[in-house]
Amino acid sequence: MIIEPVGAGALLAILRDGRARTRTELVQLTGLARSTVSQRLDALLDQQWIVPAGDAISSGGRPAVAFTFNAGARIVLAADLGATHARIAVTDLDTRILAERGQDMPITKGPEHVLGWLVEEVTDLLAETGRSLADVCGAGIGLPGPVEHSTGRPVNPPIMPGWNGFDVPGWLEPRLGAPVLVDNDVNIMALGEHWAASPEVEHLLFVKVGTGIGSGVITEHRLHRGAQGAAGDIGHIRVASATGQACRCGNTGCLEAVAGGAALAAELTARGTEAADGRDVVKLVHAGNRAAVQLIRQAGRDIGDVLAALVNFFNPGVIIIGGDLADAGEHLLAGVREVIYSRSLPLATQHLTIRERELGDHAGVIGASVMIIEHVLSPTAVDRSVAPTDAER
């Protein structure tokens, strides 16, 4: 066990709940000497991580000043770079979106093209918010493939030609002047949905059903990345009902090859109704096309077949279904629920909630922002940011 000294960052961690606290309250909460608390508060004030709260609190004598977290102290760049579409945003330290835009941007254009576009857009976005690059404390990037989170490099991403091993932070950091963190797009969506919609849930599973199928795993409120950062890749689990469908991974009967948006569109086209992708399938579902409705319902059952096993194994409190196909709503969810409730153990399903995403297309940028905020506001990082002041004493 490693004990962190109670530094300025630990004080800020206490204040991040948004409640204003006086010097005396902080002395009581931390057990630190009053002089130490004062010195650390000065360092935090100096860096604008905190501000004096509006109302001073009186306990009879001289009114005591209270301090509160300053969510506007820095800004965050957040980007959700999908297979065909990109979205970028500027947020404050409470994930509030200050400016945002999205546009078609095929990831296949390669890293320098896509990231170059991102850098250009950032200038415009910052102008909108009236802030400058100097205020940016970090940039969080989501990519549609496996990423080694510790280095920010994609690892053999199947749909991202030119990106394998590309040093995304090494390319972006000198251009943005801020630290860059990169993760899989489904992981950042899971972070976003958890932060915004289910922050109280300890164990959560976010499933993205789009062209491919993937999941983000939250345990004890944090992302579970696994030993190689590969956790959550459920698209290549074999489905019981599979009839030998070939998957791009080289195996057959994978969930993605059976129930992914591309597979459904191909199947629907083969049955005589033209559909280019999962979005088309969903449109047909909403238009009442019977074949599309049947396919979506069976896709839900196939996804449910895989999730039923994961519910027994992982016992999540909430499963959130996202991705383009989630727009089919109950047509998809009914199949998912049907199989989970018939195949999973009663103890694991009795309090399980299975629901649609809440953030829609914003989950990615909000999750990318959360990833940066948790990094920048970690006690160790804050301690480092105020170190020059600490050294002056």
Add this chain to the structure above:
Amino acid sequence: MIIEPVGAGALLAILRDGRARTRTELVQLTGLARSTVSQRLDALLDQQWIVPAGDAISSGGRPAVAFTFNAGARIVLAADLGATHARIAVTDLDTRILAERGQDMPITKGPEHVLGWLVEEVTDLLAETGRSLADVCGAGIGLPGPVEHSTGRPVNPPIMPGWNGFDVPGWLEPRLGAPVLVDNDVNIMALGEHWAASPEVEHLLFVKVGTGIGSGVITEHRLHRGAQGAAGDIGHIRVASATGQACRCGNTGCLEAVAGGAALAAELTARGTEAADGRDVVKLVHAGNRAAVQLIRQAGRDIGDVLAALVNFFNPGVIIIGGDLADAGEHLLAGVREVIYSRSLPLATQHLTIRERELGDHAGVIGASVMIIEHVLSPTAVDRSVAPTDAER
């Protein structure tokens, strides 16, 4: 985020690595005032949690006393109560076994009979070690069924008549005079194997293949219990190759109904070779019985089929195969490996280790001991244990 004050427990957490440290080193490590460190060390010495290290450390002037963790300060009772066999042990605070015994004890005899036997045996075991009940800091109990860890009560355990909802801590604590923690037997085995054989591994999966099949999930070095404490129950996941085998859970094709020890024994008997349980099957494997070897190999593949999905989802660094059937060794493991390496994603398997258990029959009692030690030596618990001394100041 909750910040714990740096109390006596936090000092002990630092010293638990076994290295002796002086007062000055502890002041530097914690940032606490020297007087505070001295006061907390006195409290820890008073409770014998620490002892002065043999050699005083000189830095020129008066030699400074160093302090070190005292693993003999308390003793732990550990019990692994299986379906038919029970094992109990007394350990020190470093899981070293001081006395131990095992005997046949059907869990079906009910809680008062089994736990009453345990209480009687404890007296004998303590006598062997020369310690008394007053030295016992806690008792850890493993049971062969689902347990609500927070209350220590079994939850609808399928093979434990009379145990459902039984208040195990409420019955044992007054008789032992120490806190009692209860968990599923597979969870405590996972804790034991992780602690003893793979403490450096962050994400570990322990699979028990016995009469039934279950798993214990370690993530970030801690047990993952899930939202209802049901995590790891992989015995009722459907196997792809299943041909409709009826399971005691009411479903068909469950892993346990296909590859568990009872299922294999029944299948072997049906094929003309008498086998009462999984142990008999393993004996036949070692005797070179061809049907038994084929069955075990196929059981390995079926277990591998389920684990292949979990490897994609959870991305563990190590999978440990335990339980009676693990004694079949490579006959079982070859099938497991065959399917995992052919069905899981390369990124998730490239550094994956799949191996047999190392602790054998001791994993349960060692894990039960770990469960108590982590509880009793948590900083908050230690702070409470020294509170009377703290209050004297």
